[in-house]
Amino acid sequence: MKKIITIGREFGSGGREFGRRLSEALGIAYYDQEIVSEIAKRTSLSEQYVQSIVEQRPVFSFPIHIGRSFYPTANPIFEMNMAVYQEQARIISEMAAKSSCVIVGRCADYILRDDNPFRIFVYADMDSKIKRCLEKAQEGEKLTEKEVKQQITSIDKKRAQYYAFYTGHTWGDKLNFDLCINTSHTAIKEIVPAVAKLFG
Amino acid sequence: MKKIITIGREFGSGGREFGRRLSEALGIAYYDQEIVSEIAKRTSLSEQYVQSIVEQRPVFSFPIHIGRSFYPTANPIFEMNMAVYQEQARIISEMAAKSSCVIVGRCADYILRDDNPFRIFVYADMDSKIKRCLEKAQEGEKLTEKEVKQQITSIDKKRAQYYAFYTGHTWGDKLNFDLCINTSHTAIKEIVPAVAKLFG
Numbered sequence: 001m002k003k004i005i006t007i008g009r010e011f012g013s014g015g016r017e018f019g020r021r022l023s024e025a026l027g028i029a030y031y032d033q034e035i036v037s038e039i040a041k042r043t044s045l046s047e048q049y050v051q052s053i054v055e056q057r058p059v060f061s062f063p064i065h066i067g068r069s070f071y072p073t074a075n076p077i078f079e080m081n082m083a084v085y086q087e088q089a090r091i092i093s094e095m096a097a098k099s100s101c102v103i104v105g106r107c108a109d110y111i112l113r114d115d116n117p118f119r120i121f122v123y124a125d126m127d128s129k130i131k132r133c134l135e136k137a138q139e140g141e142k143l144t145e146k147e148v149k150q151q152i153t154s155i156d157k158k159r160a161q162y163y164a165f166y167t168g169h170t171w172g173d174k175l176n177f178d179l180c181i182n183t184s185h186t187a188i189k190e191i192v193p194a195v196a197k198l199f200g
Numbered sequence: 201m202k203k204i205i206t207i208g209r210e211f212g213s214g215g216r217e218f219g220r221r222l223s224e225a226l227g228i229a230y231y232d233q234e235i236v237s238e239i240a241k242r243t244s245l246s247e248q249y250v251q252s253i254v255e256q257r258p259v260f261s262f263p264i265h266i267g268r269s270f271y272p273t274a275n276p277i278f279e280m281n282m283a284v285y286q287e288q289a290r291i292i293s294e295m296a297a298k299s300s301c302v303i304v305g306r307c308a309d310y311i312l313r314d315d316n317p318f319r320i321f322v323y324a325d326m327d328s329k330i331k332r333c334l335e336k337a338q339e340g341e342k343l344t345e346k347e348v349k350q351q352i353t354s355i356d357k358k359r360a361q362y363y364a365f366y367t368g369h370t371w372g373d374k375l376n377f378d379l380c381i382n383t384s385h386t387a388i389k390e391i392v393p394a395v396a397k398l399f400g
Contacts (some may be wrong), residue, residue, distance in 0.1 A: 125375055182377060
């Protein structure tokens, strides 16, 4: 049976890592903001990507780096651009129709609501989000704890606005999710096998 | 390694069933409001109960029925009675010191905070809580959907007050839990093996 899993996440909570590991554990496709944006630019990629999953080639073959940066280039998530949203929503619907997948962000829980996705929200307390961001800081990013905290707050505020704008719902409200996972005290790689068992 | 698992829950979400099944799956002790109240009355019971767990006898040997009723007799949860709270907190701490256990309700997440319990919150949307309550209604309980909804709202309001009074925290705030489980669309018996795997 096809599995559609959507993941909402607070910035710095490790939601992408969780989604990536879960897709690996289940052997299904993985999409996030960067991948969806890239597919929107180059349609041929979507076919290649799904094909690579179907052929059981490594999930990581898709040419998008894993990580995060405070300095994204031309990041459409913060543009309240209906055309971009609609194009990305169309891509997400197409991808979900093609194969089982994990989709991080992009209001996918709402876009795919008629497909009854399993909806996960990944969150953490501020201290652990700051710690994770500092650990994953890329070279050249020299931010203080205070600056990191400001960035986290600012990015999540924009995510909440984006989500509310396109869905009419409150971002992070646990009633909109089937499972909410706090990564403050538990290692993501230890949570993934348990969550994967839900779909086994 | 000892496992201490605390479960907060909305009324009608199946939190007790979840806790009971999880304790069975893990083969560890189970306590809830009724059991703790009963132990508070008859101290000798606690020894018997823990002994029955240690000897791997059925977890269900404890002489407390499983179920729920809108008509509890002398239910101390709704009395803001510091003496009762303190006595029950002492019992919970003692039980947790003796053996691995699942504890439902009673602010156990807060009482045992120094033991780093794994904190679960079980919740559901109102429709599914009403449905569950109507299905589990005991003979002689003939309530309409509207009445059940009022009861659920009223009981959870009191739980929130009780929790806030003794812990100073907001009841059901996901930051106070490691895992929040929505039972609206997923069968509890299907969730339990996955959650048990976290402790395997």
